[in-house]
Amino acid sequence: MSRARTARRIAAGAAYGGGGLGLVGAAAVGLVVAEMQFAKRTVGTGLPDPPRADGLYGSEFSGPELSPGPLRLGMLGDSTAAGLGVRRARQTPGALLASGLAAVSERPVELRNVALSGAMSDDLDRQAELLLDGDGPDPDVCVIMIGANDVTHRMPPTQSVRLLTSAVRRLRLAGSEVVVATCPDLGTIEPVYQPLRWLARRVSRQLAAAQTIGVLALGARTVSMGDLLGPEFAANPREMFGPDSYHPSAEGYATAAMAVLPTLCAALGVWPESDRLDVSRNEDMLPVAKAASAAAGQGGTEVTGARGPWALLKYRRRRRLPGEDLAERTGGAARGGASDAARATGVTWQGQ
DSSP states (O other): OOHHHHHHHHHHHHHHOOOSOOSSOHHHHHHHHHHHHHHHHHHOOOOOOOOOOOEEEOGGGOSTTSOSOOEEEEEEESHHHHTTTOSSGGGSHHHHHHHHHHHHHTSOEEEEEOOOTTOOGGGHHHHHHHHHSSSSOOOSEEEEEOOHHHHHTTOOHHHHHHHHHHHHHHHHHTTOEEEEEOOOOGGGOTTSOTTHHHHHHHHHHHHHHHHHHHHHTTTOEEEOOTTTSTHHHHHOHHHHBOTTSSSBOHHHHHHHHHHHHHHHHHHTTOSSSOSSOOGGGTOEEEEHHHHHHHHHTSTTOEEEEOSTTEEEEEOOOEEOOOHHHHHHHTTTOGGGOOOOHHHHTOSOEEOO
């Protein structure tokens, strides 16, 4: 069965009820999970809690003469969204995205990150409640990074997609734009060996495609994490993964943020490119399931709903976000300090 057809079946099951694995046989998934659990025990995380990066970014754009005030960015999801594995708040994906959004929009950005290490999709409703039930205004835009723990803990994919779409619907009804960074390709994790690596890749990419189908109907956009953004991670796993060989390093998070930033900005209408297709970059308009399937296999691909059963498959140019160099230049960003966001994100365009 093709990935597009499988993803469509999972998404339909999530929308109309039903369960089951829906991906591959239970025994095969059990082998993947056992292998990954062994890999995690072998590596041993031993990582401290991720640093808190909540606060105001791009404060140079604030002031009584500047309006309409800060944009509000919410981060939800698992350890990847939280930034597990880095030591400095400014190296987390939330901080990187907040700095980049401030630079592009020329407005300050207030970040609130409610992601939780180890979270699965069944924690997204609690996280959304934290963002929406506070005393302050609701977020203007939210980024969700989720899916890896759903696979490793054998959550049925229909349930996983149903829980994700429920949280996205809640955020959308509150007026927030939503960008979902879909399930990463678990086949890139070094301690997972062949022949199970290809199966881990298949399972995670099918879930990623189903996530896209589910959330596009609600007006959200997705960015594929693919094999954690493709050739960079495959070619340089020692640099892109952290000390546990499971979570990204500071450079890995910067690479991920660089891919998500254009879609985040486009969702708010501040990216300097339109949503029109650019045929020079092989962008296309495809049926939703086919677009979702194609994106799942190529990291950094954006999928945006178009009209009816069609979706835009886009490969936006990225602003360069150079890992540690960026971190050094955003040292005052977190917790309300002044950030040099305009210079931090750089001005160099990187094509796909």
